[in-house]
Amino acid sequence: MRRLPLASFAIIGTMVFVAVFAPWLTPHSPIDQSLPNKLLPPFWEEGGTTEYLLGTDIFGRDLLTRLFYGARVSLIVTALALSVGGGVGLVLGIVSGYVGGKLDAFLMRVVDAAFAFPTILFALLLAVTMGQGMDTLVIALSLFLWAGFARVIRGEVLAIKQRDFVALARVHGSSPARIMFIHILPNVLNTFMVLLTLNVGVIIVAEASLSFLGAGVPPPTPSWGLMVAEGRGKITSAWWLSLIPGIAITLVVLSFNLFGDWLRDRLDPKLRQL
């Protein structure tokens, strides 16, 4: 059995902590500009000060502060997209797998279509028509997520449906809804949990990519993807602007993936093929 990935745990814990307590952790504002202090390098570089530990951007905003608040945005977006997209996928997966027949055939074709859908293009389109914003982002990401959840959960339900306890539930007189949500749902929760953690990384990257392309959270709200995008013009003179948020994204995504793998092995070695 894999050991608990302590480093991942620590990184995820830190991210959640700074996201929740951001306002109390730094004296600076993530949005207010302070042009005299613009483009200060991190403190260990020449010209850096300990007041702005990781330096400042072109508007003189503290990078560390924006990183903290960016963690907030990432977590909120992730939580919303996972509950909407994952939740829809979970319910449709269970219904599709249990009811079967024509409904199942139809839903699975929709899932196939969703996989073939150019998500990024669609998100850009949504941003144009609905306007940029967190709600647009969440909708785009949920549309991207649900199909994967539905497909895996349905497969799981097909196997569970064959078990005798489901037949016995029918013998006891359970309604289909009761069978799906009292008997089957608890048996797919492990898989669901694993899917959730494995998708956190996917969403953080997707959010960053969309923000980078300008279809995500609108400025000046700090988002890690947006920060990378804003700094890319100055990559030679002020490398910290895009590199530091880039490193943050990498570390967090890696941590969530390691954690997801660990959880999967721990809950059920059979899920290893996910």
Next chain:
Amino acid sequence: MSTAPILEVTGLEKHYPVRKGILFSREVGRVRAVDGIDFSIREGETLGLVGESGCGKTTTSRLVLGLEAPTAGDVRLEGQSWQNLTGKARQDYHAKVQAVFQDPWSSLNPRMHVGEIVGESLRIAKWGTRAEIEERVAALLVEVGLRPEHARQYPHEFSGGQRQRIALASALAIGPKLIVLDEPVSALDVSIRAQMMNLLKDVQEQDNVAYLLVAHDLATVRFMSNWTAVMYLGQIVEYAPTEALFENVRHPYTRALFSAVLPDHPDRQEEGIVLTGEVPSPLDPPGGCRFHTRCPFAMDICSQVVPALTESESGHLAACHLEE
């Protein structure tokens, strides 16, 4: 023992279509899993259903339980057929027939604790308050030889034999008239089997519940049942009171089954009828008597004319041309 049957099965058929082709599937044949059977069970009695693998025993029990709709024929419980019932009436039907299946590892929901599993049918039927249900569950656990504290544990904490007891408690909960037992002891160890069989008998005596016992072991059937029906390829070939059948076997297939029973002592080796050949496929059962491809007594007529079930003394039915 009253005379009115609890369960009446008439002309029951279940055919599964077999499809071929990936893109445009078409029906290429039908598996005649159950092909026209009749039987009945009276209150507090046990009918044993024996036969080889694939002869349709499980399909029959699923039809009786209402888990599948028959292709033709009728299943009546206390005179009522479940097919045209809806809503409350259907739930009442379900409260009268319960089941215990073969595999103790798949028949208990691993995410529910024992108390929830045993009380499930009571909660569905809104049988009583929470406390009343808990009390009944405790009593049921004691009845099947477990302890009331076990209600809070999860299935994985129990052995196969104990799990089968939990399954029985869950079947008994709602006070059914009939319990379908599909190979209830086959998955259990020899030493545990006897415990479970004794328990099933005790429960029957105490609760006056009828059993439809599916088994492939004749000794189990003899021990447990009042009536025995022998199935071959979806049909009943012999049907009689257990004692009459064990004393005087009429159908050649039943004789072959008896000969296949392994001796209970090294000196009691019987070389009766050893069948050669495999069981034919129910997809394309042989015409005439379905057993004629393996029957050592087959005659010309056997491959052409379907033998009818004929009665000899005391309700002993057999379907064989030799017996006519």
Next chain:
Amino acid sequence: MDSAPVLEVRNLHTHFFLRRGVVKAVDGVTFSLKRGEVLGLVGESGCGKSLTALSILRLLPQEAARTVEGQVLLDGEDLLAKSAGEMREVRGQRIAMILQDPQTSLNPVFSIGNQLHEALARRPDERGRSLRERAVDVLRQVRLAAPEQRIGQYPHELSGGMKQRVVGAIAISCAPEVMIADEPTTALDVTIQLQYLNLLKELQTSLGMGILFITHDFGVVARMCDRVAVMYAGRIVETGPVREIFDNPVHPYTQALIASVPKLRDTAERLRAIEGQPPALSDLPVGCRFADRCPHAEPRCLEKYPEAVSVGENHTASCWLAA
């Protein structure tokens, strides 16, 4: 039958070393199998029958399981002292094994013929016939109908009984001295089971193999075996000629097992069941392992394990009552 033993297992210990403790699945097993004899190894599920077989063949399931003590003598040579390469030879040619589930014993992507060739190729034929001819021959030996056609078929095209015959054909293809059959008929139907047992018996007599027949079914024992070893919680508790075991069981566990089987020929009102459960193999008692289920248990049973004592000709039992 008083020929020399072909297979002798002495004081075999195979344990699982797990994080939660040591599971003593095989804990001091001793028995011998004579040439041309069928020895039944019976006992309830989990008592260590399969693990004994796997230890003999050195095919233990995973790293956690190790044979820590004992000897396995095949014609006097200790298999446990052999190298991995030598062991492969032994497995292919001198000891064959048939497992319970024909489904998993055959490779679904190779034809029957291919799988037989593999086994036959290891043994050159004296008469220089082609592999194919020899494959057809062994299939005929296991009474598979139309072997010429079957040879090109794949496992999923055969019924369970036919598959088990193919497994049997592969096993006898090397004319082994010893065959280990681990519940080979449990997955088969009653009528097919009888056919298969008859076949095994015939092959055994014609090839003169010794068979270690693992089963939990006393009917199979009565039909097949010359001698019986009864296993309980990792040890053999009684060994004797089959008639002795049926007529005169000495160990209370053997007695209870035999009494708990429903008989076809009588109408009992109740069966005699053994109450309780075997002890956990990770926490074995010092005394007799059957003590907490035994109707005759005495204080000394709890204190010390009863050594095997002779209770008749070729008949030994490990019980204080017999000592």
